[in-house]
Amino acid sequence: MAIVQRGENIYLVRVYLGRDRVTKKRLQKNVTVYGTREEAEKQEQLLKEKAKSGGLSKSSIRTVAQLMPAYLNAKRHSLDISTRHKMQAFWDRYVVPYIGSFKVEEISTSDIQNLLNFLLDPKKERSSE
Numbered sequence: 001m002a003i004v005q006r007g008e009n010i011y012l013v014r015v016y017l018g019r020d021r022v023t024k025k026r027l028q029k030n031v032t033v034y035g036t037r038e039e040a041e042k043q044e045q046l047l048k049e050k051a052k053s054g055g056l057s058k059s060s061i062r063t064v065a066q067l068m069p070a071y072l073n074a075k076r077h078s079l080d081i082s083t084r085h086k087m088q089a090f091w092d093r094y095v096v097p098y099i100g101s102f103k104v105e106e107i108s109t110s111d112i113q114n115l116l117n118f119l120l121d122p123k124k125e126r127s128s129e
Helices: 037-053 064-074 081-099 109-120
Strands: 002-007 010-019 026-034
Touching: 002 037, 010 037, 026 037, 064 081, 081 109
Parallel strands: none
Antiparallel strands: 002 010, 010 026
16 A cells, blocks of 8 residues: 655555455556645545455456356356356357456446347348348
8 A cells, every 4th residue: 555656746546455366466456646645645545445345346357258267166056067067158159259358347338238239139141041
């Protein structure tokens, strides 16, 4: 947790959030404060409180492709093995190629809608018959 002066009345407030469980990379939240050092310290305190209460997402670094394996691992005792395999196959075949590289925090409702439109559109082979 640090406050770094970047210019006259410009401060970078950095709060450590832990490490990503998948990539082991250090996670931190950076906020630029335009104002006095005291305002930067107040912002740092707010960020620390949010981090302690879980208000700052540690998983926002993850990509969409990393979601399903984590979900299936969490549900491994309540889902039948064939259901898990089908879900994973659908995810790998349709979702990952389309939006798998997006970071979770970058996904918008329009991205999801575009994916659904792609999945629901009739195939070109069928329309030419």
